[in-house]
Amino acid sequence: MNGRMDQETSEGTTEVVGPTEWTYRNEVGVGPWEGPWPTDDRYDPELLEHGDRRNVVDAYRYWRREAIVADLDERRHPFHVAIENFQHDHNIGTVVRTANAFAAAAVHIVGKRRWNRRGAMVTDRYQHLHHHPQVSGLVDYATERGLTIVAVDNTPGAQPVETVRLPRECVLLFGQEGPGLSEDAQQAAELVVSIAQFGSTRSINAGVAAGIVMHTWVRQHADLSAAWGAHSSIPSDS
Known part of the structure; x- marks a missing residue:
């Protein structure tokens, strides 16, 4: 079309x-x-x-x-999202856009600073973004703030995200499309979760995976009454 x-x-x-x-x-x-x-x-x-x-x-x-960002700062949830970008992952824009939709506290790009913003549909203007050249920088950030790093990867020993209880204050860490999480990222994680799959493919798109896990966090922890309604009205002058 x-x-x-x-x-x-x-x-x-x-x-x-x-x-x-x-x-x-x-x-x-x-x-x-x-x-x-x-x-x-x-x-x-x-x-x-x-x-x-x-x-x-x-x-x-x-x-x-600036007013939108300030208001969002009053509504953001205490989970962060991180995605590795050592090979210029093209899913980052989608991850940022989804993180904005679920009011994530921040998005962290680990690896290369530059990423394709087209998929973000300009939502990166309203979302706090942080860059860490290496996984160690993300680990330091999480440690200082008491955030649990939760890696998302279909590896042996991973707990099904469909049944595990995600920490409320956490960093949801995603690998790149193809290679998945780096060894440093796997070692940094305190919890590893996987997404149940039933077809022939070995993995699903990183942007899709991020949306699934973020929504799992929302279902477990968010105040659903605070979500925007499908027919939110324009606020009147007050």
């Missing part, structure tokens, strides 16, 4: 991008604010004037980016 979509760039402008899951829609977001403008300083005058086409939930429409 061919299509186009105006997407927010890192400079705050819009650009036309290729087909996405939204290309069947004529327009994304909302147009200019109708009626008197709100006086709350969370709102961005430029967005109020021209409309808000960003990939954000309705409750954040017209808000400044």
Whole structure:
């Protein structure tokens, strides 16, 4: 299916991008604010004037980016997500986007600093990101904050994520597509979990695996009443 979509760039402008899951829609977001403008300083005058086409939930429409991040900081969950990037893994964008959807405290890139941001759909602007050249840096970060490192890998001795209780304050650590977790990552983990598979393939996509395990954490620990509803309304001026 061919299509186009105006997407927010890192400079705050819009650009036309290729087909996405939204290309069947004529327009994304909302147009200019109708009626008197709100006086709350969370709102961005430029967005109020021209409309808000960003990939954000309705409750954040017209808000400044800094205001969205500040509000998310009050809602974030105490789990972190880390993914190794020693061979330029192309799944990192998807992992970041999913971590944002589940309000992860932060995402950690272990290995190469550069990664393909296209899959993140600009959610990296609202997500805290940390870089560690080696696994040891991630270990130091987790140790200082009392976070349990949970490796996700289908290796002998791994506990099924479908039945294990994940720590509330933790780092969910994922390997690269193909080679999986490095030896250093395996040694750093205090707990190793696997995802049940029933087909012929030896592994599943790293981005998919990250989503499965993050959602497992959400099911076990999150306050589901705090989740955005499917029909969240635009907040009124207060």
